[in-house]
Amino acid sequence: MSSRIQFRRRISQTLPLLYLGLVYLFILGPMAVVFIAAFNSARAFPSPFESFTLKWFESLFQKREFIMAMGTSVRVGVGAAGLASLLGLPLSILLVRNEFRGKAAVNTIFMSPLIIPQVTLSIALLQLFSLTHVRLSEVTLTFAHTLFVMPFVIRATVSSLQFVDPSLEEAAMTMGANRIKTFFLITLPLIRAGVTAGFILAFVISFINVPLSLFLTTPGSATLPIRVFAYMESRLDPVVAAVGALIIVMVMLVSIILEKVAKVRLIL
Numbered sequence: 001m002s003s004r005i006q007f008r009r010r011i012s013q014t015l016p017l018l019y020l021g022l023v024y025l026f027i028l029g030p031m032a033v034v035f036i037a038a039f040n041s042a043r044a045f046p047s048p049f050e051s052f053t054l055k056w057f058e059s060l061f062q063k064r065e066f067i068m069a070m071g072t073s074v075r076v077g078v079g080a081a082g083l084a085s086l087l088g089l090p091l092s093i094l095l096v097r098n099e100f101r102g103k104a105a106v107n108t109i110f111m112s113p114l115i116i117p118q119v120t121l122s123i124a125l126l127q128l129f130s131l132t133h134v135r136l137s138e139v140t141l142t143f144a145h146t147l148f149v150m151p152f153v154i155r156a157t158v159s160s161l162q163f164v165d166p167s168l169e170e171a172a173m174t175m176g177a178n179r180i181k182t183f184f185l186i187t188l189p190l191i192r193a194g195v196t197a198g199f200i201l202a203f204v205i206s207f208i209n210v211p212l213s214l215f216l217t218t219p220g221s222a223t224l225p226i227r228v229f230a231y232m233e234s235r236l237d238p239v240v241a242a243v244g245a246l247i248i249v250m251v252m253l254v255s256i257i258l259e260k261v262a263k264v265r266l267i268l
Contacts, residue, residue, distance in 0.1 A: 011191060031248055037238050038245035045238045056242040066243065069227035073207050076223060080145035081202035084153040085145070085195060092157035093187075097166065113149045118211035121148065126215050138221040144212050149202035156201060160194025161187075204251065 037045055041053040060066055093109055115122060125144050134140060164187065172182040188195070215224045222230070228243055 031244075033247060034093040034241050034244040037241035039240075042239060043123040043237060045236055045241055047081075057245040057246075059239050060246070062241045063239070065222075065227055066224070066231075069222050069224040070136060074219055076142050076145055077203040079142040080149055080206040081153070083142070083146040084150040085199050086203050088150050088153035088198070089143055089157055089195060092154050092161055093183075095154075096158055096161040110154060111151045113148045118209075119215075122212050122215035125212075129216075135222070136218050141213065141216050141221055142218050145206040145209060146228070148209070148212060149205050151182075152201050152205060153195075153198035156194045156198030157191060160191035164190045168170045200254065208247075 017230055019034060033046065036049060038056055039052050039054070040047065041051045041055070042048065049133075091110065095103065122144075125140075125147075128134075129136060129140055158260045166191070169182050172186045173179070177185065207223075208225055208236050209223070211227070213226050214229075216227055224243065228240055232240060
């Protein structure tokens with residue numbers, strides 16, 4: 001009887017660990033394959049590992065179109081994340097700290113980009129720019145990405161604000177601080193982690209976005225994912241894996257810097 005109980009206990013302890021390991025394998029497995037392929041000397045992708053090499057990274061940095069596309073992606077991502085943070089922060093405070101008629105409708109409107117398919121949103125924005133005679137450019141692409149990533153910023157900021165006790169802000173205003181001073185000295189430091197996480201999440205989503213960029217880019221404002229897709233139409237070599245590995249390393253470095261230096265923990 002005791003052996004059966006011990007066996008069941010071992011099973012109950014092993015199954016959750018096995019399930020967790022399978023989940024990690026499902027998430028990290030594809031990234032590991034891409035990362036390994038970036039250092040593989042084999043010319044075909046994917047292919048068995050032959051020997052270690054850095055030539056695919058050298059080839060990547062020698063391709064001017066990839067460097068320009070990476071710069072475009074960074075500019076659009078930073079611009080979209082910054083605008084989404086500037087617009088989403090006051091809106092988050094409005095939704096959390098105030099009760100007004102139509103609050104649910106306002107929240108639904110600003111969350112709608114999460115529900116509407118990106119292809120539909122892309123076509124709608126493309127028609128809007130066409131009807132208003134606005135030429136597609138890096139600016140219009142940044143505007144489109146801002147519209148799409150703003151819900152992620154709002155959700156992260158609202159989650160942080162809900163854990164901030166309003167009495168702290170009231171105490172600061174009781175001591176003579178106005179609303180602006182209270183926001184910068186009390187509210188903002190308390191929600192810094194949520195705001196930063198929202199900014200980084202918005203940047204990453206904008207950086208890797210394909211549907212919006214596919215419809216709204218021009219030859220002079222192509223982002224890195226679009227350039228990779230165009231490159232893969234004619235050839236498929238480990239340069240693509242090098243791009244993926246570079247993005248993985250960049251995200252990891254940003255997460256480590258934010259956690260160790262800015263004391264902001266990101267759950268990615």
